[in-house]
Amino acid sequence: MSCHAAFPTIGKLKTFTITLDNPEGVYSPYDDVKGHVKVELKDKMKMRGIRLHFYGGAEVEWKELKKVGDQTYTEYYRANETYLNFEMVLFGKASGQGGDNPTLPAGSYTYPFRHRLPGPLPSSFESYAGKIRYWIKGTIDKPWKFNHTTKKVFTVADKLDLNDRPGTRKASRGEDEINLCCLWCKSGPISCKFELDRSGYVPGESIPIKAEIINHSNRRMWRSRAELHMFCVVPVGPAYQLEIPLKIIIGTIPLRESVPPRQGPSQSHLHQERAQAFAPSTSQPTPTYAESTFGKVNIKDVDDTEYTKGDTDYAPMYAYYNEGSTAESATGDKETSAPPQ
Known part of the structure; x- marks a missing residue:
């Protein structure tokens, strides 16, 4: 460089x-x-x-x-x-x-x-x-x-080696329900159960989610979605939202049994030469490197002047393990709306 x-x-x-x-x-x-x-x-x-x-x-x-x-x-x-x-x-x-x-x-x-x-x-x-x-x-x-x-x-x-962190192999589960309105207008609950197959992942891995959503209310669900930090069921109407947070750990070295070795992508912004530093075992997959998704920033500091040459824009590079797929729901859509129940 x-x-x-x-x-x-x-x-x-x-x-x-x-x-x-x-x-x-x-x-x-x-x-x-x-x-x-x-x-x-x-x-x-x-x-x-x-x-x-x-x-x-x-x-x-x-x-x-x-x-x-x-x-x-x-x-x-x-x-x-x-x-x-x-x-x-x-x-x-x-x-x-x-x-x-x-x-x-x-x-x-x-x-x-x-x-x-x-x-x-x-x-x-x-x-x-x-x-x-x-x-x-x-x-x-x-x-x-x-x-x-x-x-x-x-x-x-x-x-951050997930193999050295306790609990990263354990499945993570959560459930909750919410009742809409109260007293004489109270309806049946909307309930949600979901689980993850483990609690430790690395960038580039898919996070498979198993979820069961039951709507016993008389309100239409607008949509259900999964986010990195929570899984939400959002019914139509203001201020009604069911959230179930599950804690996960994002590491830099994957669990040995979770990601098979494979060739990374060939995009120009990904790099492979640095892989061995994050893969101490030959059985481990080798990461590529990707720029931060926040993009580049201007790095001129107060001590820099018009005579300072070299780097002017910069984005950190992070280890990334490509699985050759993008996150999708069970139907193949990245986000789906639930039908009325």
Whole structure:
């Protein structure tokens, strides 16, 4: 995976490139992040040094409208944590180090690097209210001039092996009922029973649902649907809803007996080279990698300037096991409306 900094032809710097040995840029805690930085100069350049900054951290920010009496105001909430903060000198001096500034002659230079991630680390995540993000920033620190910087973002994906979690093989069941209205207009109940064959799944697996819905009321059911977090029966009319939540665990390594090995899809946004890190046994299927369904976000931070090159948009990559099918109901429809009863 390469991060190419396209600099103007006017000036001394022609190329400033960060390349990761891992083409997907996906790592687990305690992995070595390896790669190289390429610098190409058309003329000699005086500098304090060439450095890499490895950073990982979380930030959250949101606002809420508050009301006190007749007054309405906005309250802001912010917090941050740092998980990784390390500087590596590739050439010259470290930040704040004294002494003479070296000069790098014209030519092409390649600087290999390796840094072991600490652990444990939370997985990469991007949302409107917060983020967990990891990146490498290369800097050519020039005295009394604007620095050249280039940025590469990588994904940290922690492992969750369903085989090591108790209860993931157990079936999960739930049932409930609801009566519509009350007193003299009370009708018979709408009841629902449903179950899952187990409690642990990985992204890409189908979740088969067995459900029984009985409508003893005099109201028509508008529809029944299954969602990732609940199964609902919704009758016609306001404020009548039956919900039955079941807890499941979404892991990164599937149960050994649940998913047979098979070839993953060939879509351009899925990747397979990183598979072995999430499949410790040869009997395990190998995952592909897919970008987060939330899509890419702009990753420019407050410290980045117009001179910061490299990655500008990014989406975390997550392990995905393709079964070659999409989730469907028993009738083959993704959602069905129940007939009147």
